[in-house]
Amino acid sequence: MTLIGWAQIALVLALVFLCAVPLGAYIARVVQGERTVLSPVLGPVERGFYGMAGVDASRGMGWLTYATALIVLQAVHFLILFLMLRFQDRLPFNPQDQSALSTQLAFNTAISFVTNTNWQAYVGETTMSYGSQMWGLTVHNFLSAATGIAAAVAITRAFVAGGVKELGNFWVDLTRITLYLLLPIVLVYTLFLIASGVPQTMAGYVDATTLEGAKQTIALGPVAFQEAIKMLGTNGGGFFNANSAHPFENPTALTNAVEIWSELVIPFALAVAFGHIVRDRRQGFALMWVMATLMICAIVACYAAEGAGNPLLTAAGIDPSMGNMEGKEVRFGTAMSSMFATTTTATSTGAVNAMHDSFTPLGGLIPLFLIQLGEVVPGGVGSGLYAILVFALLAVFVAGLMVGRTPEYLGKKVQAREIKLAMLAVLILPLCILSGTALCLVLPNGVSSLANAGPHGLSEMLYAFSSATGNNGSAFAGLTADTPLLDYGLGVCMLLGRFAFLVPVLAIAGSLAAKPKLLPSAGTFPTHGPLFIGLLIGVILILGGLQFLPALSLGPLAEHFSMLAGKTF
């Protein structure tokens, strides 16, 4: 740990929060259909799209219609992407003649990108054609991000007024979010990346001769544009296998800082936007502080663990001053690698600039635990906000009883129906993560995918299922993921982790929207301020985290204490 390391972390965080506040106000204007600076340019385009699609922008949708529109669109897109990958060899823009993906891999990858997970059981530069990367993966990076934000906006609207039946129009939300929010930032971001040395070309791979005279193929492609939305939309699927550790995806310390900033800024801004839309900005900031507090603690813990290095190596005479540098890029160092690992899992991005598998046990525990918390600190774009709202409802319910009233959040009573749906959503996490891990660790087909024995092997499998269910997509690595068991198993987890969570959330939104909005009084328990922030943190840790403690104690914790005792596996 160094002062410069802490300073870098602090600087990036400061920039995130400085930008999230105005961006949140902007997002609120966009999703409420108000005029923005971009309206003169984009307004006609937007209306053009509605005209072409025959969408009546003024018509609202009930929660069921909203959810149906969302699911049907995703289903159609899953099919398109699946076919595109399955028949990639017959489609254009394939200068390297990449062959078609197997059914299992196409299934896994299509689900992965539709659900904003971007779990990659393939190696980008040897599997995907330029066409698949551009029309397939990049398009879905936009679509899945906008879908998540739309769902978050829909549940936000449930708190605005009483007795409302409609949550907005899904098509309008999707269009406005893509046009006014994602595209403009991505365009500027792409230019910055190109200027920093990230390629954006349709030309094929280049052969180079190294100093030793060996021949090396250097993979290229339309990287910059995909890289921008990969980070901004908390997608995380890299153009190359090495993801953001690759110099063509993340060439400099500056691009690294910007990539971290770009994955954090929208999730935090959405919390701010929440406050704007419900007409009580303090509520949004309270959620933001919950997210920020937990994330900052995680960054500090991860950097502390990585900065301290591996005591076994120190004992073997290796200089610990740079911390644990195994699996990390020298141009980023321990601090910015730890921060990247923490933020990529605190959001549901899943991009990596270092190998999490090589982290110290506690350093690797942090990303794993952040995913298991339910991707809420701050979580993915949109999904982070709607998931933390589920936890907020549970927190308000338990604690709200303690002030002697039927619990209410923002004037909406939290009753049996909401609790039922919230528990249904929350159940998905242990169901997929723990059952999947346990099953694959007892099946010979599963165990054979592991690269390591002992607790580290357990962590690899646990990480894979956490990552898939939490729609994160990062890998602990050390796991051979392209097997039928894992392709299909993780695919199902991604699907459930996304939609079996999202549909109950929209149902909650529908139920809350229809309720009368009660006025706050001195008897209402305030959901802003430090008390609520502390309470929500406690609920997220206890309800979200406690269930994974047994599994974690057999994985990273066992490995950590064994390491301290000088034992390796």
Add this chain to the structure above:
Amino acid sequence: MAQAETIRLFDGAILARAAGDAFVKLNPARLIRNPVIFVTEIVSILVTVLAVRNLATGQPAGFALAIALWLWLTVLFATFAEAVAEGRGRARAESLRRARSDTMAKRLVGANRGQTTNVPAPDLRSGDLVLVETGDLIPSDGEIVEGVASVNESAITGESAPVIREAGGDRSAVTGGTQVVSDWLVVRITADPGNTFIDRMIALVEGAQRRKTPNEIALDILLAGLTIIFLIAVVTLVGLAKYSGTDLAVPVLVALFVTLIPTTIGGLLSAIGIAGMDRLIRFNVVATSGRAVEAAGDVDTLLLDKTGTITFGNRAAAGFSPVPGVEERGFADAVVLASLGDDTPEGRSILSFARDRFGVTHEAPEGATVVPFTANTRVSGLDAGGRSWRKGAVESVLALTGGPAPQAFTQAVDRIARSGGTPLAVAVDGRLQGVIELKDIVKPGIRERFAALRQMGIKTVMITGDNKVTAAAIATEAGVDDFLAQATPQDKLDYIRKVQAEGRLVAMCGDGTNDAPALAQADVGVAMQTGTQAAREAGNMVDLDSDPTKLIEIVEIGKQLLITRGSLTTFSIANDVSKYFAILPAIFVATYPELGTLNVMQLHSPQSAILSAVIFNALIIVALVPLALRGVKFRPIGAAALLRRNLLVYGLGGLVAPFIGIKLIDVILTLLGFA
């Protein structure tokens, strides 16, 4: 207020009976209503079977038996808690039953309903007419059609002084099981058998057919959800442990599972609900449903009738203002003499005011004649020895004295009228002496109660038939937040609708038939036992003491019910952290001895650690039974402060307490040589 007999929190007889009932309640068909405890029972059976199998096959079974024993105790403690809560209401239910049974009724039959036939009370139907005479028990609930009688309602209210019941007006309802002590009544029966007020009370106090309240259902879902989550966590642990090289024994897994699921709140939830109803009944309020009690906790607007609730209802003297030239003391003498013959509450209040303030008392002079008040003269007074003292409405007294009133007098009269009081002028021998101020006297302490309500976030609204000026003056004095002057029943209804549309929940109390629509519209309507049958049916609570100020306590009882549930849930969930630290190192220490570091409590051995956690988990239920029955105290300190306090006590307390408890049990087990 007649308080029902107080039952000690733990009465020997109740406890003994509850201990027996606790076993009856083990019947899984009954226990399934309580998912957490039902699941605990299922796994208890599982562990018992395994322990017995081990015994039979000669394998070591001591540990499994110990776990099984404590799991059964966990279930029993939960059923015991419910049985104790029910037991406390049962004594009351039995005395009510006695009042109900074997009454014979005199049903009026024949062309002009001239004859009576004796029929058993349970055969009466709604609409029947019955005659009830001195000494008879009223056979069922009804409305008086004819007659006036004094009725002893102590069977229901616990208050032994008889009350007057009469046809027409606001005191026409009678309750089955009460007794006519003088005169007779003709009553039209309004309730079918099994549906009477007493039947409802019995069902309530017994808690047997208790329906779960909305918040209870929501909480049950949360607890069931948590149970499923921990079921997944524990079952999948088998696979994870197998991979890690440990085969976990079933009793150990069950121990982990039972200590993690929220057995504490699961075991006490139904006791809390029954105790809440019981508190209300002990308070002489009968709610038609638990839902109404919960709604009372949510109320944020209270509609209170001015008369009888906020003020005493009778105007009383509050000040004397003599005209210039008359001494205060001399004026007091004049006032007292003018009022000696006035036997109204107002007149008496004037005499006591003069006595308390000026020490003036007078006997009537020899040969004095009282001049009574008439609607014509609108004055009253005394004549003695050729002198006359008169008191009355200002205009009437001025008419007696003739001549213009001094300016000071007119000003005083204006001031009194403006402040909502009533001025009475006094004249001696035809000369104006001054003015008495009569005021509606606000009950002492009511202002403080309203302030406390405001702290709770509850707005108080005063309803009165007075004009705006009077209403405003009293509203200010009593410290209510709002008032509704010259209120008609329709105004009340409209006001409630308006406030509800703003997103508020309203409670009100009322007694008259014209209150019925408003009582029905309000979220919580408390009807007075003295009121009409229509009012009693429209409301969702009946106050047996007919004391409108009780609305405030009803709200507190509702809140207390929710607070107790929330606090114990928080406590229960917070307990889980310590159980992980007790059990996880214990079950994995064979595979990864290094995980022993997590044994922060330094528990003696893996077996003692697991057993201690299970024992703590069972004992904490018993330890919290008194709290569940008594309820967590409600403090009117505002929601934020209340939450902070309860989070500290039950959240942080729940986190820390089991660490100490489990360690203590472990030490005891070790000392006793069990581990």
